[in-house]
Amino acid sequence: MTAEGCVLAADVFSVCLTHALSTEREEIMGLLIGELDKRSVVHISALVILQRSDKTPDRCEISPEQLTDAAMYADSLQQKLKRPMRVLGWYHSHPHITVWPSHVDVRTQADYQMMDPCFVGVIFSVFNIDKQTQESQVQVTCFQSVTNLQGAHEYMRREVPFFVQKRSTFEPHNLQSLSSMPQVLLTEETLAYKSTIPTEKDEKNLVTQLYNASVYSASVCHVMDTMIGPLMSSLTNRLTENKESTKKLIEEKKRLQEQIDAINKANTDGS
Numbered sequence: 388m389t390a391e392g393c394v395l396a397a398d399v400f401s402v403c404l405t406h407a408l409s410t411e412r413e414e415i416m417g418l419l420i421g422e423l424d425k426r427s428v429v430h431i432s433a434l435v436i437l438q439r440s441d442k443t444p445d446r447c448e449i450s451p452e453q454l455t456d457a458a459m460y461a462d463s464l465q466q467k468l469k470r471p472m473r474v475l476g477w478y479h480s481h482p483h484i485t486v487w488p489s490h491v492d493v494r495t496q497a498d499y500q501m502m503d504p505c506f507v508g509v510i511f512s513v514f515n516i517d518k519q520t521q522e523s524q525v526q527v528t529c530f531q532s533v534t535n536l537q538g539a540h541e542y543m544r545r546e547v548p549f550f551v552q553k554r555s556t557f558e559p560h561n562l563q564s565l566s567s568m569p570q571v572l573l574t575e576e577t578l579a580y581k582s583t584i585p586t587e588k589d590e591k592n593l594v595t596q597l598y599n600a601s602v603y604s605a606s607v608c609h610v611m612d613t614m615i616g617p618l619m620s621s622l623t624n625r626l627t628e629n630k631e632s633t634k635k636l637i638e639e640k641k642r643l644q645e646q647i648d649a650i651n652k653a654n655t656d657g658s
């Protein structure tokens with residue numbers, strides 16, 4: 388059995404893309420949660436943003452703990468939403484490079500398919516300059532791995548048809564994932580900085596320590612500048628819009644209630 392298609396809810400797509408655009412220096416990654424229909428089409432409606440422990444390019448390792456936590460989160464969503472939810476895919480970004488999966492990606496994907504044959508991989512290529520227009524473009528692909536004819540352990544990419552499903556609102560759990568993103572990024576930076584602080588035995592020179600501290604400060608400012616600021620203004624705009632539409636709905640409710648009262652009165656007077 389293989390995945391015949393992948394439908395990503397628009398709110399999940401928006402969170403994944405925001406995550407992918409959060410840094411152009413390293414790859415980011417996360418897990419995708421959803422359900423499978425009878426035609427083996429994967430419908431993704433939630434996600435888990437993963438904290439990276441290794442920022443080396445092309446290292447997309449997801450720890451067993453992270454997979455277990457994501458499975459537990461899928462379970463809790465299943466109970467809340469009364470729908471079958473499970474971890475059905477992973478996503479990662481390719482900053483400044485093409486969208487196509489690397490050999491490492493294809494091999495990693497094959498490992499995940501051993502756990503679940505319909506597991507899919509989604510890649511977001513970001514900050515990649517189009518040679519003709521010289522503009523930064525975003526490309527997305529969805530893939531699975533199939534065995535290469537040359538050998539049982541050689542794999543190649545199989546493209547999975549990919550769609551984004553329109554949604555007018557954010558599901559509360561996806562809004563929660565979006566708002567947790569700055570914290571995940573800040574924790575990554577803090578852990579990376581803490582690992583450079585020397586112990587008493589292993590004393591590094593003062594200039595190196597000062598340099599590491601300034602790199603940490605610059606990274607924190609970068610997260611604030613590119614993520615927290617825009618996210619705050621976007622959420623504030625959403626709040627203003629929601630308040631506005633709540634006000635309109637209350638007025639509409641009042642108007643409809645008046646009409647009902649008038650009809651009821653006319654019926655009572657008539658009888």
Ligand SMILES: [Zn+2]
Binds near residue numbers: 447479488489492510
């Ligand atoms: Zn990759």
